Amino acid sequence: MLTVVRLVTAAVLAFTGTAADPVRDQQKWVLDALNVEQAWASTRGEGVTVAVVDSAVDPDVKELKGRVSSGPDMSAGAVQREVRPGRHGTAMAGLIAGSGEDDGLVGVAPAARILSLPMAIDDEPGFSMPPMEEDGPAADSPLARALRYAANHGAQVVSMSIGSYGPLRSEREAVSYALGKGVVLVAAVGNDGQTAYAREKSTSYWSFPAGYPGVIGVAATDKQGRRASFSSDNLSVLVSAPGVEVPVVKRGGGYELSEGTSSAAALVAGVAALIKSRHPTLPPEQVAQALVAGSKGGPAAGYDDQTGFGVVDAAAALDAAARLTGAKRSVEAGVKHFGEGEDSPVPTRPGPDPLRLGLYGGGVLVALAMFCGAIVLLNQRKE
Incomplete structure (x- = not known):
């Protein structure tokens, strides 16, 4: 199967900020x-490291300086090559962990660290990398390699503003592996909301990794909290976040505005980092549950395939995570409390009741003795 990995930023707009x-x-x-x-x-x-699976992050922009570690080029397999900092990966890393240095851009989790795992090239038309082919179950895609690397090198959250239209077995297995290691996986759902297919079918093609079970799929909303027209709509959408006119850091410094579910996913990855910082042992499924429970502005039905359960609220998500961990503690405390009382009686062994069996046996013996006695008396009378 051939799969093309895309960076799912829809557009980069001119930044309108001035000194004032x-x-x-x-x-x-x-x-x-x-x-x-x-x-x-x-x-x-x-205390949280967020792996950015994207183009390479520029470690020298002031908002990220001193907090970026770089992994190997995930797209190259066994052959390693030098990777230049990318525009898209740098922008996403800034949204997650920008420090706000010198009144610069501040990320959602400004004290987090970034692990840059490059696997895409965003300097070419189409923002893509060459197609790869999966030959049998042993072949790893770049994304599969990146997920395993992140899980094995201390990442608690993985941000994936990338997508392809075809699922791969190696990626499904890598997703399961990372989730099993307690890593929270966040991905953009894609920017196919205005395609001819989406208009005709009232749903968008699924994009992966957002479509894999256990991955938190993020849609984009505008300044009014409504679904952005370009944002893909399908059941991979769990929650949503701003994705229209979002300021981002430029490679080499400076700023620009972005549009796309890429930015929305990076912002939610930042919120996931806040949750993991406060509750480091909370498993991925409960982080997702906290994001859902804390979301706001959701559809009247509670869920739809456009904005999911609503726009993520970082403070409410943290409160929900605290309730989840509190519930776990109360259950553990209850078990301890109820276990400290008087020991329960040992359960009765299965089988016949010995007392009843004895009474029954005694009754049978008495009846038998009386029967024998009657026979003896009859015999004596005959004589």
Whole structure:
């Protein structure tokens, strides 16, 4: 099967900020939509590493300086090559963990670290890498290699603003492996909401890795919290986040505006990092549950395939995560409490009741003795 990996940013717009209108003002609506500043009262992502599976992250931009580690080129397999910093990966890393240095862009988890796992080239038309073919179950795709590397090198969250139209067995297995290691996986659902197919069928093609079970699929919303027209709509959508006119860091420094589910996914990966910082042992499925429970502005029916359960609220998600961990503690405490009382009686062994069996046996013996006695008396009378 051939699969082309795409970076799923729809467009990059001109940045309109000036000296009197800095990037922090431009991004205020994004932080407000996610209720990030309230969440920062609890955590800013300390102790968490987020793997960015994307083009390479520029470690020298001021917002990320000193907090980026780089893994090998995941697209090259056994042959390693030098990878240049990419525009898209740098932008996504800034949304996740930008420090706000010198009034610069601030990410959702500004104290988190970034593990850059390059597997795509975003300097060519189409933002893609050459197709790869999976020959049998042993072949690993670049994404499968990246997920295993992230899980084995300390990442607690993986952000994947990439997509392909075909699922691969090696990727499904790598997703299961990472989830089994407790790693939270977040992916963009794609930007196919305005395709001819989507208009005709009222649903979009599924994009992977967002479509794999256990991956948190993120749709894009606008400034009013409505689904962005380009955002893919299908059942891979779990939650949503801002994806229209979102300020991002440029490779080499500076800023620009982005549109796409890429930005939305990176922002939700940042919220997942906040949750893992505050509750490091919370398993991936409960992180997803906390994101869902804390979401706002959801559809009247509770869920739809356009915005999922609603727009992520970082502070509410942290509260939901605390309730989940609290529930676990209360159950454990209850078991201990109820186990400290008087020991229960040993259960009766299966089989006949010895007392009843004895009474029955005694009765049979008495009856037998009386029967024998009657026979003796009859015999004596005959004589």
